[in-house]
Amino acid sequence: MIPGARLILLGRQGAGKGTQCVRLSRHFVVPHISTGDMLRAAVREGTELGRVAKLVMDDGGLVGDEIMVGIVRDRLNQHDAKGRGYILDGFPRTVPQAQALDEITAERPIDIVLDLDVPRELVLARLTSRRVCRDCGTNYVAGGDEKHPWICEVCGGDVMHRDDDTPEAIEHRLDLYEQQTSPLIEYYQRQNRLAVIDGVATPDAVFARLTRAVDLTRRSG
Numbered sequence: 524m525i526p527g528a529r530l531i532l533l534g535r536q537g538a539g540k541g542t543q544c545v546r547l548s549r550h551f552v553v554p555h556i557s558t559g560d561m562l563r564a565a566v567r568e569g570t571e572l573g574r575v576a577k578l579v580m581d582d583g584g585l586v587g588d589e590i591m592v593g594i595v596r597d598r599l600n601q602h603d604a605k606g607r608g609y610i611l612d613g614f615p616r617t618v619p620q621a622q623a624l625d626e627i628t629a630e631r632p633i634d635i636v637l638d639l640d641v642p643r644e645l646v647l648a649r650l651t652s653r654r655v656c657r658d659c660g661t662n663y664v665a666g667g668d669e670k671h672p673w674i675c676e677v678c679g680g681d682v683m684h685r686d687d688d689t690p691e692a693i694e695h696r697l698d699l700y701e702q703q704t705s706p707l708i709e710y711y712q713r714q715n716r717l718a719v720i721d722g723v724a725t726p727d728a729v730f731a732r733l734t735r736a737v738d739l740t741r742r743s744g
């Protein structure tokens with residue numbers, strides 16, 4: 524049996540991170556821990572955390588380090604993550620979060636940080652043609668020859684253009700990501716814990732590159 528893994532996946536929105544997280548999660552039999560999904564779920568369920576998160580996000584802000592670190596600490600302490608490991612997606616976002624994560628994982632350190640690299644122009648093109656099912660969240664790519672209304676193959680819901688997928692909004696999110704993540708990438712690079720994976724290839728080829736990087740880290744111990 525394949526051993527578990529403790530991984531962080533970084534990458535621009537539209538780099539294919541979601542798809543690869545699902546595949547890595549199946550391959551290593553570990554949970555895919557997406558802090559974005561956890562926050563959205565908390566907002567939906569109206570928990571205390573959800574109410575705080577909604578206030579911040581409605582304001583266009585990012586949920587503070589302290590709250591995020593608390594959420595991740597609790598999740599990593601659960602049985603599945605403690606046992607086989609996890610794939611962290613959306614966290615850390617800042618160097619203070621990364622430092623806090625190092626403390627949380629002091630006993631069982633992260634194997635490697637994977638940076639799924641797809642050039643900005645390419646993700647911009649991908650995101651502009653992205654369509655999303657309103658009900659189940661499945662992503663589609665618009666080719667211009669779709670039937671209207673466009674019905675989701677998975678659940679029968681309406682496939683729509685997201686309001687926040689305008690070129691301006693996408694550029695803004697990519698700028699934010701760049702600003703936040705470049706110090707983080709430097710942080711992990713300095714410590715020799717970062718593998719940059721070329722994400723411009725078929726999903727199968729990218730997946731093979733990611734798993735190879737994890738295997739190499741383990742062999743070098």
Ligand SMILES: [Zn+2]
Pocket residue numbers: 656657658659660661675676677678679680
């Ligand atoms: Zn659907």
